[in-house]
Amino acid sequence: MSVIKETMQLWRLHLAVLVLAIIAELIGIQRIPIGIGAILLLPLLYAFVMAALMNPNIVKPAGKLIRSREVKAASPLIVIAIMPFIAKFGTTIGPAIDKIIAAGPALLLQELGNLGTVLIAFPIAVWVLGLGREAIGATFSIAREPNIAIIADRYTLKSPEGTGVMGVYVIGTLFGTFVFAVLASIFATADIFDPRSLAMACGVGSGSMMAACSGALATALPEMKDELLALAGASNLLTYATGLYAGLFIALPLVEKLYNATRGRHETAARAAAGE
Numbered sequence: 001m002s003v004i005k006e007t008m009q010l011w012r013l014h015l016a017v018l019v020l021a022i023i024a025e026l027i028g029i030q031r032i033p034i035g036i037g038a039i040l041l042l043p044l045l046y047a048f049v050m051a052a053l054m055n056p057n058i059v060k061p062a063g064k065l066i067r068s069r070e071v072k073a074a075s076p077l078i079v080i081a082i083m084p085f086i087a088k089f090g091t092t093i094g095p096a097i098d099k100i101i102a103a104g105p106a107l108l109l110q111e112l113g114n115l116g117t118v119l120i121a122f123p124i125a126v127w128v129l130g131l132g133r134e135a136i137g138a139t140f141s142i143a144r145e146p147n148i149a150i151i152a153d154r155y156t157l158k159s160p161e162g163t164g165v166m167g168v169y170v171i172g173t174l175f176g177t178f179v180f181a182v183l184a185s186i187f188a189t190a191d192i193f194d195p196r197s198l199a200m201a202c203g204v205g206s207g208s209m210m211a212a213c214s215g216a217l218a219t220a221l222p223e224m225k226d227e228l229l230a231l232a233g234a235s236n237l238l239t240y241a242t243g244l245y246a247g248l249f250i251a252l253p254l255v256e257k258l259y260n261a262t263r264g265r266h267e268t269a270a271r272a273a274a275g276e
Contacts, residue, residue: 013070137164181212188220199228203235
């Protein structure tokens with residue numbers, strides 16, 4: 001009974017979600033040519049932007065409609081809302097199991113692609129943005145829940161490394177879905193990469209990001225929809241299974257060594273000079 005009462009008290013949130021969903025679906029899919037390909041604007045993106053504008057932490061006047069209570073309640077509901085889509089992936093993996101097995105080595109080795117956060121983001125974080133040890137937590141992964149657990153266990157979330165991983169987590173939560181959907185539509189229509197490789201790249205260990213990415217691919221290439229969704233779902237599942245170990249035993253030690261060999265050396269020299 002208390003659950004029903006609590007749900008009724010959040011009527012503003014449920015009404016806002018219903019209205020935004022209807023508006024997004026009425027707008028439909030919009031295609032914007034950009035030379036090498038096209039950007040596909042999906043209803044998910046419209047809903048994301050409109051919901052962000054209704055967040056009182058972003059647009060203060062929105063607090064008259066959506067209060068902080070609704071904002072806090074919305075966070076765990078994201079997981080529930082994405083479950084039907086994730087379940088749909090499960091139904092596509094089975095029929096496409098032969099194609100998934102055929103892509104076996106590529107599907108397994110694609111996990112190494114997550115190390116790109118170290119190779120690309122780390123130099124930018126340290127030498128361009130001037131981050132300290134925050135760079136370790138921010139760049140060893142895409143900072144999803146398992147990665148936060150690693151940093152929390154190794155350094156605690158109150159440490160500079162914890163600040164780094166939580167910063168990337170928040171930014172990824174706010175903008176990751178939008179960025180993934182746009183990039184996927186551009187690459188799918190540009191015909192640069194094999195669509196199957198793009199589908200595998202969607203599985204980064206985030207349900208919402210995978211849903212946006214694979215949804216954009218399926219919209220751009222409807223003739224391959226089932227295969228792309230199956231590969232994306234299998235890739236995401238493997239990332240959950242292997243990503244924790246790749247981050248713990250490969251990415252984190254690597255980024256620590258890179259930091260100690262570069263900025264860490266300068267920090268040690270600066271402390272020594274200060275002590276003198």
